[in-house]
Amino acid sequence: NAGVTQTPKFRILKIGQSMTLQCTQDMNHNYMYWYRQDPGMGLKLIYYSVGAGITDKGEVPNGYNVSRSTTEDFPLRLELAAPSQTSVYFCASSSASLVEQFFGPGTRLTVL
């Protein structure tokens, strides 16, 4: 049981490039989330999903897109990367609302 896995672990992008951060969970959770964490700051919700085919915006969605075609996968797409998107990105999942979320190990992204 791997829990929540994220790839890649690290990535450096040039301004204007695009990339997809991958997130997979093997717990059959309906709820999945994408957060970003800047140094010395708390986690900010980017997007979340309550089930396959359903996504919704969080606090900081601008510059990102998501899709949820399966229960297991919840990729995060960055279009036209900007330095402000330099951060650590965490994916999480939960079985329902208002219960513990299980977090992945994170992806450290730098945009230069």
Next chain:
Amino acid sequence: EDQVTQSPEALRLQEGESSSLNCSYTVSGLRGLFWYRQDPGKGPEFLFTLYSAGEEKEKERLKATLTKKESFLHITAPKPEDSATYLCAVQGDYTDKLIFGTGTRLQVFP
């Protein structure tokens, strides 16, 4: 607007020196308050959920309490392995979203 404030930002303790971390919140209709532990370079790890004022939960040297305005994470006789950043988060009415505080960075020295 929902808001979570944690204090202190950083705390240094001698091993065995008990203390408390504070999480004050403003939310429209609190449905749940969460505590997570985060080690450097890792994702947050769940500790507790508190659902109503007066509720308390314990796990080893940690005890979380909840009032209508704030939560405390009490650490009794801490050990160096308790060193981590402790994050507080709240979920309000009619939302699936968590609002996180900026965390308290705890260092416990032998």
